[in-house]
Amino acid sequence: MKNVVIIGASSGMGLEVAKLYLERGYRLGVGARREDRLQALQQLAPDRVVTQAIDVTDADAGERLRELIDKMGGMDLFFYSSGIGKQNRLLAADIELNTMNTNALGFARMIGEAYRYFAERGEGHIAAITSIAGTKGLGPAPSYSATKALQNNYLQALEQQAHARGLNIRFTDIRPGFVDTDLLNGDFRYPMMLKPGKVARQIVGAIDRKRHVAVLDWKYALLTALWRRVPRCVWRCVKL
Numbered sequence: 001m002k003n004v005v006i007i008g009a010s011s012g013m014g015l016e017v018a019k020l021y022l023e024r025g026y027r028l029g030v031g032a033r034r035e036d037r038l039q040a041l042q043q044l045a046p047d048r049v050v051t052q053a054i055d056v057t058d059a060d061a062g063e064r065l066r067e068l069i070d071k072m073g074g075m076d077l078f079f080y081s082s083g084i085g086k087q088n089r090l091l092a093a094d095i096e097l098n099t100m101n102t103n104a105l106g107f108a109r110m111i112g113e114a115y116r117y118f119a120e121r122g123e124g125h126i127a128a129i130t131s132i133a134g135t136k137g138l139g140p141a142p143s144y145s146a147t148k149a150l151q152n153n154y155l156q157a158l159e160q161q162a163h164a165r166g167l168n169i170r171f172t173d174i175r176p177g178f179v180d181t182d183l184l185n186g187d188f189r190y191p192m193m194l195k196p197g198k199v200a201r202q203i204v205g206a207i208d209r210k211r212h213v214a215v216l217d218w219k220y221a222l223l224t225a226l227w228r229r230v231p232r233c234v235w236r237c238v239k240l
């Protein structure tokens, strides 16, 4: 039986992945801000789910994570699904800064704490949902695309650092395209929308196979491979 910690388990892909791991019989430590949602998840398997209220933007969120790990008696896999994202075509300052706070500072805080835990323990696996949005700067969502690129690079940097230090820590950077979750709720209609349940199964498969990077699904893998080839002078004229 594995001990899996999932931060961002209160909705969307984090919740779907949590349900899949419960079906496997794993023990879960789940964190997010909405405690009622976490408690509803706990009701599915009360003896195998431990909850912890965590706001990743709080300075002491790393300590809350350590408390959760202690309550579980250890952690084998850290799965990170917390994040926010909004279109911000008029560059409202609060949206930009909140996104930076959650997706950049919160991400570094929580991934960093998991890394330090696994470094002390000698082994572990860190998997995080980033996004295909980190592939290029996206005009409709500047802070979202910028923080997703930061997340991609942060995981890559930690992977290299862990290797240099001889630490047996595995990393999986999961980059989905548009997924039908609360994050995208709004008036805007997104193309090529994926179902969260199906994406969750692909995420678990990528973690099982210990993939370093998984772009989901194959259509988005193709799309982002094309995006990467678009020169800067053309990209700046693309209307998204």
Ligand SMILES: NC(=O)c1ccc[n+]([C@@H]2O[C@H](COP(=O)([O-])OP(=O)(O)OC[C@H]3O[C@@H](n4cnc5c(N)ncnc54)[C@H](OP(=O)(O)O)[C@@H]3O)[C@@H](O)[C@H]2O)c1
Residues within 6 Å of the ligand: 007, 008, 009, 010, 011, 012, 013, 014, 031, 032, 033, 034, 035, 037, 054, 055, 056, 057, 081, 082, 083, 084, 085, 102, 106, 129, 130, 131, 132, 175, 176, 177, 178, 179, 180, 181, 182, 183, 184
């Ligand atoms: N939906 C998409 O199209 C899509 C595509 C690519 C990548 N992603 C990424 O996938 C991840 C999961 O998003 P989702 O699509 O599953 O949306 P979601 O249903 O809105 O889930 C977001 C999760 O993040 C948690 N969260 C947000 N702010 C937090 C904070 N300050 N502290 C702790 N937890 C926080 C939320 O929990 P609480 O509100 O309860 O705290 C929730 O559990 C995000 O990183 C998102 O950027 C989404």
